[in-house]
Amino acid sequence: MDALGGFACACAGLVLLLLLAAAHRLGLLYQLRHKVDPKSSRHGGELVAEVLRAHGVRCLFALAGGHVSPVLVACEKLGLRVVDTRHEATAVFAADAVARLSGRIGVAVVTAGPGVTNTVTAVKNAQMAESPVLLLGGAAATLQRGRGALQEIDQLSLFKTLCKRRTSVRAVRDIVPALRQAIATAQSGTPGPVFVELPLDVLYPFHVVEKELGQATSPGGLRRSLVHWYLRNYVHNLFAGAWEPRDMTPLPVQVPLATAEQVQQVAELVSRASKPLVLLGSQATLPPTPVEELRAALEALGLPCYLGGMARGLLGKASALHVRQNRRDALRQADLVILAGTVCDFRLSYGRVLSRRSTVVAVNRDRAQLLRNSDVFWKPRLAVQGDAASFLVKLSQSLCGYSCPREWLEGLQEGDRRKEAANREKAAEPASAHLNPLALLHRLDALLPDDCLLVADGGDFVATAAYVVRPRAPLGWLDPGAFGTLGVGGGFALGAKLCRPEAEVWILYGDGSLGYSVMEFDTFVRHKTPVIALVGNDACWSQISREQVALLGSNVACGLEYTDYHAVAEGLGAKGFVVGSDAGEGLDAVLRAAQATCHQGRPVLVNALIGKSDFRQGSISV
Numbered sequence: 001m002d003a004l005g006g007f008a009c010a011c012a013g014l015v016l017l018l019l020l021a022a023a024h025r026l027g028l029l030y031q032l033r034h035k036v037d038p039k040s041s042r043h044g045g046e047l048v049a050e051v052l053r054a055h056g057v058r059c060l061f062a063l064a065g066g067h068v069s070p071v072l073v074a075c076e077k078l079g080l081r082v083v084d085t086r087h088e089a090t091a092v093f094a095a096d097a098v099a100r101l102s103g104r105i106g107v108a109v110v111t112a113g114p115g116v117t118n119t120v121t122a123v124k125n126a127q128m129a130e131s132p133v134l135l136l137g138g139a140a141a142t143l144q145r146g147r148g149a150l151q152e153i154d155q156l157s158l159f160k161t162l163c164k165r166r167t168s169v170r171a172v173r174d175i176v177p178a179l180r181q182a183i184a185t186a187q188s189g190t191p192g193p194v195f196v197e198l199p200l201d202v203l204y205p206f207h208v209v210e211k212e213l214g215q216a217t218s219p220g221g222l223r224r225s226l227v228h229w230y231l232r233n234y235v236h237n238l239f240a241g242a243w244e245p246r247d248m249t250p251l252p253v254q255v256p257l258a259t260a261e262q263v264q265q266v267a268e269l270v271s272r273a274s275k276p277l278v279l280l281g282s283q284a285t286l287p288p289t290p291v292e293e294l295r296a297a298l299e300a301l302g303l304p305c306y307l308g309g310m311a312r313g314l315l316g317k318a319s320a321l322h323v324r325q326n327r328r329d330a331l332r333q334a335d336l337v338i339l340a341g342t343v344c345d346f347r348l349s350y351g352r353v354l355s356r357r358s359t360v361v362a363v364n365r366d367r368a369q370l371l372r373n374s375d376v377f378w379k380p381r382l383a384v385q386g387d388a389a390s391f392l393v394k395l396s397q398s399l400c401g402y403s404c405p406r407e408w409l410e411g412l413q414e415g416d417r418r419k420e421a422a423n424r425e426k427a428a429e430p431a432s433a434h435l436n437p438l439a440l441l442h443r444l445d446a447l448l449p450d451d452c453l454l455v456a457d458g459g460d461f462v463a464t465a466a467y468v469v470r471p472r473a474p475l476g477w478l479d480p481g482a483f484g485t486l487g488v489g490g491g492f493a494l495g496a497k498l499c500r501p502e503a504e505v506w507i508l509y510g511d512g513s514l515g516y517s518v519m520e521f522d523t524f525v526r527h528k529t530p531v532i533a534l535v536g537n538d539a540c541w542s543q544i545s546r547e548q549v550a551l552l553g554s555n556v557a558c559g560l561e562y563t564d565y566h567a568v569a570e571g572l573g574a575k576g577f578v579v580g581s582d583a584g585e586g587l588d589a590v591l592r593a594a595q596a597t598c599h600q601g602r603p604v605l606v607n608a609l610i611g612k613s614d615f616r617q618g619s620i621s622v
C-alpha cells in the first residue's frame with residue numbers, strides 16, 4: 001500500500017510538472033503577472049523606433065513591404081529619417097556607410113523573404129569590412145510558421161555564417177532586449193552585421209493580430225473550442241507585458257585593448273629600428289578613438305605610413321609621413337613593420353610581401369585576422385589582439401620625443417616623387433580613343449575641394465584612382481573592402497551624403513559597376529542627396545577583360561557599349577554630362593559644371609568616355 005501510495009504520489013508529481021511545463025510553454029504563467037491591454041492601439045514597430053532613437057540612430061534605409069510597415073511608420077513618427085532605396089542591397093550598403101562614417105550602428109529595414117534574400121551580398125560585404133550594421137527583416141507571423149505563409153523562408157539559417165548574431169523575436173516584450181543586445185554585439189569586439197527578424201504578429205497592433213490570427217474557423221464542437229482557446233491564448237501571450245516600461249539605453253560595447261606591456265615592448269622595438277614602417281588598415285578607423293585623435297598620434301609618432309581601405313585619407317591630402325607608392329619595395333627594406341589593422345590576406349600576398357628580415361608586429365581586434373597565414377608565409381614577433389587606433393595613440397604617448405631616422409623617410413618620399421612624376425608622364429600620353437583615364441583622374445584630383453568624400457565602385461578605373469586621387473581627410477574614402485563587391489556605389493554615396501551633407505560626395509564608377517546602382521539616381525533625387533558620379537566609361541569590364549583576353553584568348557562576357565549613361569541619369573531627374581567625345585566640352589569645364597550643379601542641390605552623372613591605359617597591367621584582376 002505504501003509503495004502504491006508512493007508511486008501514485010510520484011505520478012501526480014510528474015503530471016503536475018508536465019502541466020506546469022505546458023503552462024509555461026503556452027505563456028500561461030507569464031500571463032498571470034503580465035497583462036494584455038486589448039484596447040491598446042500600440043504596436044511593436046513603435047518599440048523598434050524607440051530603441052533605435054535611444055541608440056542615436058538618425059536615419060535608416062529601407063525598401064517597403066507590408067511585413068515591416070509598422071517599423072517604418074513608427075520611425076517616421078518619431079522623427080527618424082526613413083530613406084527608401086530602389087534595391088534592398090542599396091539599403092544595406094547605405095547603412096554600412098553610415099556605420100563606418102558615424103561610428104554608430106547603421107540600420108536597414110527590409111521586408112520578409114525576397115527583401116531579406118536581396119541583402120545577402122551587402123551583408124557579407126559588411127561582415128568582411130567589419131562594419132556594424134543592424135539588418136531588420138520582416139518575417140511571416142510566428143503562428144503561421146511552416147504553414148505556407150507568404151514569403152516565408154528560413155531566414156536565420158541564411159545569415160548563419162554572415163552575422164555575429166541572428167535573432168527571431170518571439171513576443172512583443174522581447175523586441176527591446178533583442179535589439180539592445182544585437183546592437184551591442186554588432187559594435188563589440190570585431191564589429192560586424194547582425195540580423196533581427198521581426199515576425200508580422202509582433203509588429204502589428206493587438207486588434208489587427210487578433211482579427212487576423214486569433215479566430216478559429218474550423219467546424220464547431222470541442223475541436224473548434226480547443227483551437228479557438230489555443231489561438232486566443234497564443235495571441236494574448238504575444239502581447240502580455242508588451243508595453244511595460246523597459247530600459248532602452250545602449251548596452252556597454254566591449255573593445256579589446258593592448259596591454260601596457262605590449263605597448264612598451266613595441267615602443268622599444270621602434271626606438272631600436274632604423275627603417276620602421278606602419279601599415280594602417282580599415283580597422284584603425286573604428287571607434288572609440290576619434291580619427292582626428294589617431295591622426296594627431298600618427299603625426300606625433302612621425303613614422304612613415306601606408307594607408308589602406310578606410311584608413312586612406314587619415315593623414316590628409318599631402319602629409320610627409322604618408323607614403324603612397326612602391327609598397328612592395330618599402331616592405332623589402334623595412335626592419336620593423338607594424339600591421340595596424342592590416343591583414344595578411346590577398347592584399348599583402350598572404351604575407352609573402354613581408355621580408356623575413358623584418359620584425360613584424362601585428363595588431364588586430366580579431367584573432368583569426370591577426371594571425372592570418374602567419375604559420376605559412378610570415379611570422380609576427382608580437383601579435384596583439386586589440387584595437388589598432390588606441391594602441392597607436394598609446395604608442396605615441398610612450399614614444400614622446402622620438403624621431404624617425406631621417407634618411408629612411410626621405411628615401412621613401414623620393415620614391416613617391418619619382419613614381420608620381422612617371423604617372424604624370426603616362427597621363428600626358430594620348431589614349432587609344434577618348435580621354436586618358438590618368439589624365440581625367442589627375443584633373444579631378446586638382447579640382448576636388450578639401451571637404452569631399454570619395455566612393456569607389458569599379459575595377460581598373462577605380463583602382464587607378466586609388467593611386468592618383470588623394471582623399472582630403474580622415475574618412476574621406478569609402479571602398480567595399482575585402483569582399484571586392486561591385487555595386488556598392490549608390491548605397492555608399494547615399495549613406496555618406498546623409499552623414500556629411502556639406503561634403504562634395506563623388507562616386508568613382510566603372511561603367512560596368514554603375515549598372516548595379518544607377519537606379520539609385522532616383523533615390524538621390526527624391527531624397528535630395530546631391531552626389532556626383534564620375535563614370536570611367538571604357539565600354540568594358542576591363543579589369544576582367546585585361547587578363548581573360550591575355551590568358552584565355554577571348555573577351556566573351558566582358559564587352560559593353562559606350563552607353564549614354566548621362567541620359568539615364570537625366571531620365572531619373574538628375575543632371576547628366578558627357579565628356580571625352582569629339583564634340584564635347586573641355587574636361588575642366590564639365591567637372592566644374594558638375595560641381596556647381598551638385599552645389600545647387602541636383603545629383604549629377606558625368607559620363608566620361610575613356611580609352612585604354614596600361615597603368616594596371618599585371619595587377620590583380622580576379
Ligand SMILES: Cc1ncc(C[n+]2csc(CCOP(=O)(O)OP(=O)(O)O)c2C)c(N)n1
Binds near residue numbers: 459461462512
Ligand atoms: C558583384 C561582383 N560581380 C563581379 C565581380 C568581378 N569583377 C571585378 S572587377 C570587374 C570589372 C569591373 O568593370 P568596370 O566597373 O567597368 O570597371 P573597369 O575595370 O572597366 O574600370 C568585375 C566584373 C565583382 N568583383 N563583384
Ligand SMILES: [Mg+2]
Binds near residue numbers: 511512538541
Ligand atoms: Mg569599364
